[in-house]
Amino acid sequence: MSTKYKKLLQKLIVYVLLTCVAAAFIYPVLYVICGSLKTNMEMLAGGSLLPKSWQIQNYAEVWEKANFAQYTFNSLYICFFSTLGAVILSALTAYCLERCNFPGRKIIEKVYLATMFIALGSVTLRPLYLLAVEVNLQNSLWPIILITIGAQGTNVFLITKFIRGLPRELDEAAIIDGCGPFKIFSRVLLPLLKPILAVVALFQFRLSWNDYITSSVFTMTRPDLRPLTVGVVQLKYGASAAMEWHLMMAGAAVSILPMLLVYFACNKYFISGITEGSVKG
Amino acid sequence: MKNQCEKGLISYKWRKGTLIIMKQKCAKLGRQISQNKTVYFMLLPGLFFLTIFAVYPITWILKNMFYQFTSYGDYNFIGLENFARLVTDPQFFNALKNTIVYAFFKLLITIPLAFLLAYFLNLKLRGRMIYRTVFFMPTIISVSVMSMVFYLIFNPYNGSVNGMLQALGIIKQPINWFNSKNAMITVLIVAIWGAIGNYMIYFLSGLQTIPQEVYESAEIDGATGWKKLRYVTIPMMAPITQMVIMLALIQAFKDYENILVLTAGGPNNKTEVLYLYIYRLMFPMGDSMGNVVLQYGYGATVAFATAVLVGVITMLYLRWTRKTDDTF
Numbered sequence A: 001m002s003t004k005y006k007k008l009l010q011k012l013i014v015y016v017l018l019t020c021v022a023a024a025f026i027y028p029v030l031y032v033i034c035g036s037l038k039t040n041m042e043m044l045a046g047g048s049l050l051p052k053s054w055q056i057q058n059y060a061e062v063w064e065k066a067n068f069a070q071y072t073f074n075s076l077y078i079c080f081f082s083t084l085g086a087v088i089l090s091a092l093t094a095y096c097l098e099r100c101n102f103p104g105r106k107i108i109e110k111v112y113l114a115t116m117f118i119a120l121g122s123v124t125l126r127p128l129y130l131l132a133v134e135v136n137l138q139n140s141l142w143p144i145i146l147i148t149i150g151a152q153g154t155n156v157f158l159i160t161k162f163i164r165g166l167p168r169e170l171d172e173a174a175i176i177d178g179c180g181p182f183k184i185f186s187r188v189l190l191p192l193l194k195p196i197l198a199v200v201a202l203f204q205f206r207l208s209w210n211d212y213i214t215s216s217v218f219t220m221t222r223p224d225l226r227p228l229t230v231g232v233v234q235l236k237y238g239a240s241a242a243m244e245w246h247l248m249m250a251g252a253a254v255s256i257l258p259m260l261l262v263y264f265a266c267n268k269y270f271i272s273g274i275t276e277g278s279v280k281g
Numbered sequence B: 001m002k003n004q005c006e007k008g009l010i011s012y013k014w015r016k017g018t019l020i021i022m023k024q025k026c027a028k029l030g031r032q033i034s035q036n037k038t039v040y041f042m043l044l045p046g047l048f049f050l051t052i053f054a055v056y057p058i059t060w061i062l063k064n065m066f067y068q069f070t071s072y073g074d075y076n077f078i079g080l081e082n083f084a085r086l087v088t089d090p091q092f093f094n095a096l097k098n099t100i101v102y103a104f105f106k107l108l109i110t111i112p113l114a115f116l117l118a119y120f121l122n123l124k125l126r127g128r129m130i131y132r133t134v135f136f137m138p139t140i141i142s143v144s145v146m147s148m149v150f151y152l153i154f155n156p157y158n159g160s161v162n163g164m165l166q167a168l169g170i171i172k173q174p175i176n177w178f179n180s181k182n183a184m185i186t187v188l189i190v191a192i193w194g195a196i197g198n199y200m201i202y203f204l205s206g207l208q209t210i211p212q213e214v215y216e217s218a219e220i221d222g223a224t225g226w227k228k229l230r231y232v233t234i235p236m237m238a239p240i241t242q243m244v245i246m247l248a249l250i251q252a253f254k255d256y257e258n259i260l261v262l263t264a265g266g267p268n269n270k271t272e273v274l275y276l277y278i279y280r281l282m283f284p285m286g287d288s289m290g291n292v293v294l295q296y297g298y299g300a301t302v303a304f305a306t307a308v309l310v311g312v313i314t315m316l317y318l319r320w321t322r323k324t325d326d327t328f
Helices: A002-035 A040-045 A057-064 A068-099 A105-117 A121-134 A142-149 A153-164 A169-176 A181-192 A194-210 A213-218 A228-237 A245-265 A267-278 B002-035 B037-064 B081-087 B090-121 B128-139 B143-153 B160-167 B183-207 B212-220 B225-236 B238-254 B257-262 B274-282 B296-327
Strands: B067-069 B075-077
Touching: A002 A245, A002 B090, A002 B128, A002 B143, A002 B183, A040 A245, A057 A068, A057 A245, A068 A105, A068 A142, A068 A153, A068 A181, A068 A194, A068 A228, A068 A245, A068 B037, A105 A153, A105 B037, A121 A142, A121 A213, A121 B037, A121 B274, A121 B296, A142 A194, A142 A213, A142 B037, A153 A194, A153 A267, A169 A181, A181 B037, A194 A228, A194 A245, A194 A267, A194 B143, A213 A228, A228 A245, A228 B143, A245 A267, A245 B128, A245 B143, A267 B128, A267 B183, B002 B037, B037 B296, B067 B296, B081 B296, B090 B128, B090 B183, B090 B238, B090 B274, B090 B296, B128 B183, B143 B183, B143 B257, B183 B238, B183 B257, B212 B225, B225 B238, B238 B274, B238 B296, B257 B274, B274 B296
Parallel strands: none
Antiparallel strands: B067 B075
């Protein structure tokens, strides 16, 4: 009896600990969502987390006055093309590197590996910005899309690993049936790659939706090209919005809610992607 | 004499032989290349992106480390002057110090906490999926947006952290979370909030690979809860922990987006890390008059030094852990 009692107590302690940590984790998000429904006065006064009356018009205000309709469109545009591009690019490259035996394969693989381990950070944006100016792309969303796609090293290796697990007999059967490399890829392997491509798409969606540095650098002179992340953070610096906390919260909510919805809908894919990528090294 | 002739003949034959082999090799290579035309065509987009977005910036840095940009748009070769400036630059060493402090404390708190949470979640409690979803959530949301939100939460006058602490009676005066004493702590709290979930998932997947039989045999030997953790779980997790520490270390060196939004390196450069310093060199804000001093060359030098530093630290860590592997 006493051991059972002890076990129950242990369980209770673990639950209390987990719940405390979970509360700390979820608090900032609740703060955003509740704050976006408060008046500015209520927001600044602090006090209870829940709003006294629901100020839905904060969203309308941020949507129209702060130009968030445009920012949302930009974010969606960047995300869509970035995700599409990343999936096609990494799947194609991974297939070639894993299943085709062509001269130069080893070198290309090594270059991919080498570039993945060099951490340069923001410095790469300066040459790319100069390049974008040279090809006259700096006044569009395309530099952001292309840079967020990038070299795709991690995703290429993620898909390569997945393809390695598929039987080679599939390819051979297709060759006997007269398929070239592209047909093997598009007709035979691509349908089988769906689960891993979903993971790549989710990761790329997260990366491009949350990108801040690249977007802010490329939209410094063009406020109308800003995606949501840059638009929200700019509210912090905006002279007129210096104390409009409720609008900052509404803006933040607009930018994080879509991501949260995607996450709650497919969090299994996210987590499987993380663990699969980790076993690589 | 005869001997020499023979030698010459052999070497001639040998040379002819290699020539033929090389010719054959070339022909084979050509054949292979022409056979794989479609493959090369399919690789083209990948190679394009690899060249433009990975190789080109690296070569740009390697070249421009030796140049100085002027405000008129041209640039001059100045040899090693940028490096001479680097070794005497107090801002660089300040940023280096801050980076090390930031990385050290971030890892010191994140790794044990992530391990503990993973351990609890692995106890097969009811509702653990909900907890897992919540703990992983911060890694999904935009770092910049959440940093802005934390900027408000930690606001000294209207922020809710001070409000809560005052309501609980822990503090009497509001704490200024962004003064030179506390700014690094605030930055670290936000960074840890965003990082734990990721590493927790690594640990959790590692814990799930430990076979149940190991625990059972430990139980037969009389190990109880704490002893099982100390003598079974932790040693079995050593390889995963090593990998997680390495990934976390590299990531901690690369963080700057959160600091850029939270404090922009201030106050008094107290929270300026290396990557933030590089960012400010490459994208200068200009002074009050709007004058901008272009320092791309020097920025490239700092970036090169930082990349080498991160590489060296990673390699040292790998070597060190391999040594500890041998001794235990």
